[in-house]
Amino acid sequence: MIDIMEDFVKGRYLIHLLLPLILFCCVSCTQQPEKKGQPKKIAGEKPASAKEKPLKIIHVAGETTSVNPRAGKLTVRGKDGDVDIYATEKTNILIGRDKGRLSDIAVGTKATVKYIEMDGKNIARSIFIVQETPEEKEPQKADSPPSQPPEKITPDQAPAAPSPKSLPPS
Numbered sequence: 001m002i003d004i005m006e007d008f009v010k011g012r013y014l015i016h017l018l019l020p021l022i023l024f025c026c027v028s029c030t031q032q033p034e035k036k037g038q039p040k041k042i043a044g045e046k047p048a049s050a051k052e053k054p055l056k057i058i059h060v061a062g063e064t065t066s067v068n069p070r071a072g073k074l075t076v077r078g079k080d081g082d083v084d085i086y087a088t089e090k091t092n093i094l095i096g097r098d099k100g101r102l103s104d105i106a107v108g109t110k111a112t113v114k115y116i117e118m119d120g121k122n123i124a125r126s127i128f129i130v131q132e133t134p135e136e137k138e139p140q141k142a143d144s145p146p147s148q149p150p151e152k153i154t155p156d157q158a159p160a161a162p163s164p165k166s167l168p169p170s
Helices: 002-030
Strands: 057-070 074-078 081-086 091-094 110-118 122-130
Touching: 057 081, 057 122, 074 110, 081 110
Parallel strands: 081 122, 091 122
Antiparallel strands: 057 074, 057 110, 074 081, 110 122
C-alpha cells in the first residue's frame, strides 16, 4: 500500500510541475501582439488587383472607314469586321514616322491599332498609319521595259547562244 501511495505522490508531484508549464506555453503562443497599420490577411483572400480582370492589348490592322476627330473615334475594317476605336489624349498616333493627330488621318488609309477594352469601349493605346508615297500608289509603267514572253525551246532545237551584250566585260 505504501508503494501505491508513493506512486500517487510522485504522479501528483509530476502533474503539479507540468500543468503550469503547459498552461504557460499555451497562453504565450495564443496571445500575440497585434501589428498596427496593416490589416490582418485572411487565408485564401486575394488582393484587390488580382480580383479584377487583367487588361489585354488587342491588335487590329486594316483600312480606316471613318474618322471623327470631335468624338475621338476611328473605325477600322479588320479581318473580323469593323472595329470602333476611341482615341484619348494618351493615345500615341504615328503617321509614317511623324507624330500626328486624329484629324490628320484620312479615310481609306491603312492603319494598325493597339487598343484595350475598358467599360465596353475600345480605347486606343497607339495608332500607326502607313503613309503611302505617290510611287507606291501608282507604279510607273513608262520606266519599266515592256515584258517579253519567254522564248520557247523545243527538244529538237539547240538553245540560242547568249547575246554578247548580256555578258559582263572581262
